[in-house]
Amino acid sequence: MTSDASPGAPAAGSDDDRPVTETPVVGIIMGSKSDLRIMSAAADTLRQFGVPYEITLVSPHRTPHRMVEYAESARKRGLRVLIAGGGGAAHLPGMVAAFTTLPVIGVPINSTLSIQGLDSILSMIQMPTGVPVATVGIDSAANAAVLAIQMLALHNARLADALEKYRTTLKDRVMRTIEELRKGGFQDDV
Numbered sequence: 001m002t003s004d005a006s007p008g009a010p011a012a013g014s015d016d017d018r019p020v021t022e023t024p025v026v027g028i029i030m031g032s033k034s035d036l037r038i039m040s041a042a043a044d045t046l047r048q049f050g051v052p053y054e055i056t057l058v059s060p061h062r063t064p065h066r067m068v069e070y071a072e073s074a075r076k077r078g079l080r081v082l083i084a085g086g087g088g089a090a091h092l093p094g095m096v097a098a099f100t101t102l103p104v105i106g107v108p109i110n111s112t113l114s115i116q117g118l119d120s121i122l123s124m125i126q127m128p129t130g131v132p133v134a135t136v137g138i139d140s141a142a143n144a145a146v147l148a149i150q151m152l153a154l155h156n157a158r159l160a161d162a163l164e165k166y167r168t169t170l171k172d173r174v175m176r177t178i179e180e181l182r183k184g185g186f187q188d189d190v
């Protein structure tokens with residue numbers, strides 16, 4: 001994990017078959033340190049899947065030039081997907097998407113000044129044609145990471161396999177819960 005936006009060396013190998021290396025392939029950015037309590041879930045998820053990432057603060061309003069520099073250099077630095085979180089007037093994902101053709105996943109955050117996250121999500125979803133932001137649910141940073149991993153898994157067999165196993169654990173958890181409920185007297189119709 002790197003802790004700032006300093007350029008890293010691009011990994012060797014072809015784009016499609018490149019193995020996951022320590023070079024960050026996902027960039028996690030957010031408007032403020034106060035967003036970290038939510039966005040850290042994206043980092044945790046990427047770590048669990050062994051996906052190298054970088055995480056830093058990039059504010060579209062307080063550090064606009066840094067935002068442009070980050071977005072414009074992202075592909076060259078080896079990043080494949082960007083996850084951008086913001087609360088309130090959450091312009092970061094949309095503006096970053098304007099400066100890069102990498103896929104941008106937006107995480108609307110119910111921050112202290114947000115109107116329950118509604119302003120944040122509405123700031124992200126209605127992008128003009130040609131400049132999409134793949135917006136996940138309010139505070140759904142872990143899902144943003146899973147979506148990023150699904151994108152990377154298009155050309156990475158290890159990640160595709162890990163995603164299959166992850167889905168199996170989700171299913172198993174539900175089935176165990178059903179069993180526990182049944183033991184407690186819950187009568188389902190299946």
Ligand code: RP5
Binds near residue numbers: 030031059086
């Ligand atoms: C946005 O304003 C940030 O993404 C954050 O969610 C919100 C509040 O920022 P702070 O005032 O806590 O720095 O730019």
